[in-house]
Amino acid sequence: MAKKKAIGERGSWFASVDDERLPCVHRHWMQCFEYCDPGYIEGSEKWSEFVSAIERCKRVILTNDKPIAAPSEKAGVTFERLGYIAVFAVDDVIVDDSGLKFRLSERICDLI
Template sequence: METKKAMGRQGWWFAEVDGEALACAHKHWLKGRTYHDPFERHKGKNNQARIDEAVNAIKDTKKVVLTNDKATLNANGIVTAFERTGYIAVFEVADISYSVDDGLRFRLAERLCHLE
């Protein structure tokens, strides 16, 4: 399988692969091939437009960049932030759903390429 280069930048929820901006998905929220990000860390922070942009990009492209990250947890064990430490792969995704109450869910369908 081909290995490609991903380029992102601090604070951007996307990474560019072969000139295409793809939304990033944190490996932290992956269980098997099922992804669920509740977006708890964004509640009350006026980030809905950024969430909508990422979710709409995932729905449109049906692809994500899976990332390795260092999670920052509060005293209750809730994720408050992520620091991206690397890129894993581009995946095709299926069964995409999003709601404000439940967050983002999807299933990794197929690995399209490895990332460096």
């Protein structure tokens, strides 16, 4: 599998791979191939754009991050991005009281 380069910007929830802007998700919230981010805030413009992009693209960039305690945040943490892992296809996107959830269904490409 060929590796591709992801390009992001500090503070952005997105990065580009081959000129396509994709949402970035934290490995911290993964268990096997299931993702659940408890920080989802219904009605937030930033979250709405993020979830819409996941539902539309059906792909995400999985990132390696350093969790930083943030008691004022809903999930109790924020993250410092350390690197990009891979692009994955996703299925079964759901947002509910427990957060943003989906399943990683296919590893599309590794990232550098």
